[in-house]
Amino acid sequence: MLVRSPSREARPPLIAGVNWLPAIDGLRAVAIIAVLIHHANTAALQDWALGNAGVALFFSISGFLAYFVLWKDDQRLGKINYNYFLLRRILRIWPAYIAVITLAVCLATPEQRAATSQIPLFTFTANWHQAAMMKPALSTLGVLWSIAVEEQFYLLAPFMYLALRSRQWLAFSTAIIVMSNAGRLIYITYFASSAPYTGLYFITYSYADIFLGGALAAKWFTEGGTLSKTVQCWLSITAAAVIIATLRFWGPIVWAPYSPWTLLPYPLLAVAGPLLLVSVAISSETFLGAVLASKPLRFIGRLSYSLYLLHVLIITKLLDLFGMTFGGFWFYLCFAGLCLPLASALHYGVERPFLQLKSHVKATAVPWPAALIWSLMMIGTIRFFVAN
Numbered sequence: 001m002l003v004r005s006p007s008r009e010a011r012p013p014l015i016a017g018v019n020w021l022p023a024i025d026g027l028r029a030v031a032i033i034a035v036l037i038h039h040a041n042t043a044a045l046q047d048w049a050l051g052n053a054g055v056a057l058f059f060s061i062s063g064f065l066a067y068f069v070l071w072k073d074d075q076r077l078g079k080i081n082y083n084y085f086l087l088r089r090i091l092r093i094w095p096a097y098i099a100v101i102t103l104a105v106c107l108a109t110p111e112q113r114a115a116t117s118q119i120p121l122f123t124f125t126a127n128w129h130q131a132a133m134m135k136p137a138l139s140t141l142g143v144l145w146s147i148a149v150e151e152q153f154y155l156l157a158p159f160m161y162l163a164l165r166s167r168q169w170l171a172f173s174t175a176i177i178v179m180s181n182a183g184r185l186i187y188i189t190y191f192a193s194s195a196p197y198t199g200l201y202f203i204t205y206s207y208a209d210i211f212l213g214g215a216l217a218a219k220w221f222t223e224g225g226t227l228s229k230t231v232q233c234w235l236s237i238t239a240a241a242v243i244i245a246t247l248r249f250w251g252p253i254v255w256a257p258y259s260p261w262t263l264l265p266y267p268l269l270a271v272a273g274p275l276l277l278v279s280v281a282i283s284s285e286t287f288l289g290a291v292l293a294s295k296p297l298r299f300i301g302r303l304s305y306s307l308y309l310l311h312v313l314i315i316t317k318l319l320d321l322f323g324m325t326f327g328g329f330w331f332y333l334c335f336a337g338l339c340l341p342l343a344s345a346l347h348y349g350v351e352r353p354f355l356q357l358k359s360h361v362k363a364t365a366v367p368w369p370a371a372l373i374w375s376l377m378m379i380g381t382i383r384f385f386v387a388n
Helices: 022-040 050-077 082-107 110-114 126-131 139-165 169-191 204-222 229-253 265-281 287-292 295-302 304-320 329-359 368-387
Strands: 002-004 079-081
Touching: 022 050, 022 265, 022 287, 022 295, 022 304, 022 329, 050 079, 050 082, 050 139, 050 204, 050 229, 050 265, 079 082, 079 139, 082 139, 082 304, 082 329, 082 368, 126 139, 126 368, 139 169, 139 204, 139 304, 139 368, 169 204, 169 265, 204 265, 229 265, 229 287, 265 287, 295 304, 304 329
Parallel strands: none
Antiparallel strands: 002 079
């Protein structure tokens, strides 16, 4: 399906020639390091919402990149090809995702497989099942709820892009912000006011304004937004300080029983994440931009998806198969020693060949990507409501 962009005014030539932003890989590295520390459960940091903020930062980055990729398509094609966009998302996300699910199922015991269901993982509705506390997936695959949220967002990203390119972009953005905050308020007020319900953290609309914030940052960037180095520095410092304060504040109140304070971290991260993106996207000449664009962080950033998919499986097998003590010295040493090699194997053995294929995909009108994903989502939705 080809959809013409409603507005295609001349773009700044400097931005039009940009294919990748090195600092984005660095931000991915920061996000995945936060998630790894959180799930490895360092005792001194267990009350900090490191992993939660890391996931929110990933969502903000996804919003930025989705808009940026669609904008590049718009520049090259003059139109938005919905199936072309989704096909590249499939090649980016599905191969390593399916490989890790297959590996986890093979390593699970018969009892573990019988007590769990992996079907929501393949219909990209796992977050809804976790929110409703329905039959779970394998514990080693619990973190894949966020991939479901990403896939749901990507289905709608082209429509969001077109809305943000229209004259009604401000009204659209305001509506998303209002609905996202209202949805969170309604949830904690009427649906899950007491433990053990944890659904707010997994519900799709909890992150709508965070995705939107990333997209708005990309809109500003692609339309030639500029900042002085001084403003960049102060903006990055302020955004980083807000994120650090939020993850400390958020830690004890992520889960039910909820209070009004539980709602605050989401809009804060919806603002701080995009501001951080804006501050480092323009150039790598500031200190933070240079650090994020450094080779070590860019390398970790490129492995971030594989690290995210594998790290809980690694933790679980270290505990189950080798009898290590959670949080002990040998546990941390082995965890750190295994993560990069195994993630590298997954990245270079599975991810990279499909990424190379993705770069050669032509913008032809193939109807199946949208039909496939929407069909899977429909099956998952029907199954969710029948089972619930």
